[in-house]
Amino acid sequence: DIQMTQSPSSLSASVGDRVTITCRASQGISSSLAWFQQKPGKAPKSLIYAASSLRGGVPSKFSGSGSGTEFTLTISSLQPEDVATYYCQQHKTYPLTFGGGTKVEIK
Amino acid sequence: EVHLVESGGGLVQPGGSLRLSCAASGLAFSDHYMDWVRQAPGKGLEWIGRSRNKANSYTTEYAASVKGRFAISRDDSKTSLYLQMNSLKTEDTAVYYCVRLYRTSDDYWPDDWGQGTLVTVSS
Numbered sequence: 172d173i174q175m176t177q178s179p180s181s182l183s184a185s186v187g188d189r190v191t192i193t194c195r196a197s198q199g200i201s202s203s204l205a206w207f208q209q210k211p212g213k214a215p216k217s218l219i220y221a222a223s224s225l226r227g228g229v230p231s232k233f234s235g236s237g238s239g240t241e242f243t244l245t246i247s248s249l250q251p252e253d254v255a256t257y258y259c260q261q262h263k264t265y266p267l268t269f270g271g272g273t274k275v276e277i278k
Numbered sequence: 279e280v281h282l283v284e285s286g287g288g289l290v291q292p293g294g295s296l297r298l299s300c301a302a303s304g305l306a307f308s309d310h311y312m313d314w315v316r317q318a319p320g321k322g323l324e325w326i327g328r329s330r331n332k333a334n335s336y337t338t339e340y341a342a343s344v345k346g347r348f349a350i351s352r353d354d355s356k357t358s359l360y361l362q363m364n365s366l367k368t369e370d371t372a373v374y375y376c377v378r379l380y381r382t383s384d385d386y387w388p389d390d391w392g393q394g395t396l397v398t399v400s401s
Contacts, residue, residue, distance in 0.1 A: 172342075205387055207323070214375055214394050215315075215323065220387035226380075258323050262385055266341045267313075267325040 173197050173261050177270035183278045190246040192273045194259035199239045203263040206235055206244045209272075210255045218257075219244065251277055280304040280390040282376050287395030294366050294399070300359040300376030300392055307357035308332055311379040311386045314350060314361050316372035317394075324372075328379075329359060344370075366399045373397075 174197035184190050194204065202222040209215040217226050219235040222242055232247045246253055254277055259270040286298040300312070312329045328339040329350045338350045349362040359376050373394040380389035 203385065207388070209323075214391045216391065217388050220380070221382065221385065224382075226389065260323070260325070260388070262387065265328075265339050267328075269323045269325065272322045 175270040177273050181274040183276045185278045188249045190249050192244045194242045194270050196240045200261045200263035202238045205260045207258045208255045282392035284392045284395035287397045289398045295364045298361040302357045308354035312359045313377040315375045318372045368399050371399045
């Protein structure tokens, strides 16, 4: 199975900060990666697919990049409504696997 | 607007069975691939299986942790997805989500999520 490792596992940043989350795959997955946001007590929400394509309706402050084994999710200007746990998921090979999550908080 | 509503969760004893349903609306259900994803209390997300559409013969994929115990099916006439869970273990305790997949030229991506249904396996 492909292992997905996210870092950091948690972060605290100020409103307006640029935030970057990293997701690393244990083997190359080209651009077969998705990102999700899960707010406390809620179902996950899809943000990005194919590593860098923004799902319709998702604010442009979210962006994704990377290919191969290293990927990043960036929030350009952190706002209170962005407090959530963020997950990556590889879609290259079954079983599809998620990263362990990154919890984002406001400082 | 796509709406996915899971039901059927509850308390079940180890070794027991449970069938979850996911009722879909606002989409041409028969065209879509669907996934089941679960989340144990306080833990991360775990993909557990996929149902392909009629055009792809309703074939399925499973995670190793549930293969042979869980079975995914669907009834396009009822726009519903099902998860039959047998030989349940305490480690199957989780919120179970159904997920509609969005098709691009080369892959299928999670798009819409249901609100989830809680399954508790305990004696």
